[in-house]
Amino acid sequence: MSPEFIEKLKELAASDAWDKFDDESLKRATAGHLDEAFYVGHRDGQIELARDILSEINIDWFDAE
Secondary structure, three states: OOOHHHHHHHHHOOOOOOHOOOOOOOOHHHOOOHHHHHHHHHHHHHHHHHHHHHHHHHOOOOOOO
């Protein structure tokens, strides 16, 4: 993997994911809009995948910011 790609993964992994918030916060943020809820879930999936990839190759992601 290129250093640039690893940096992009680290930036993504350091992002705040909605899974750290309660369900009510998520409901308020999406206001019942399915498209918005899908986007939030998709973004969280990207964040989790970046974290998993970096963890598997023994690179810390929590110090990216």
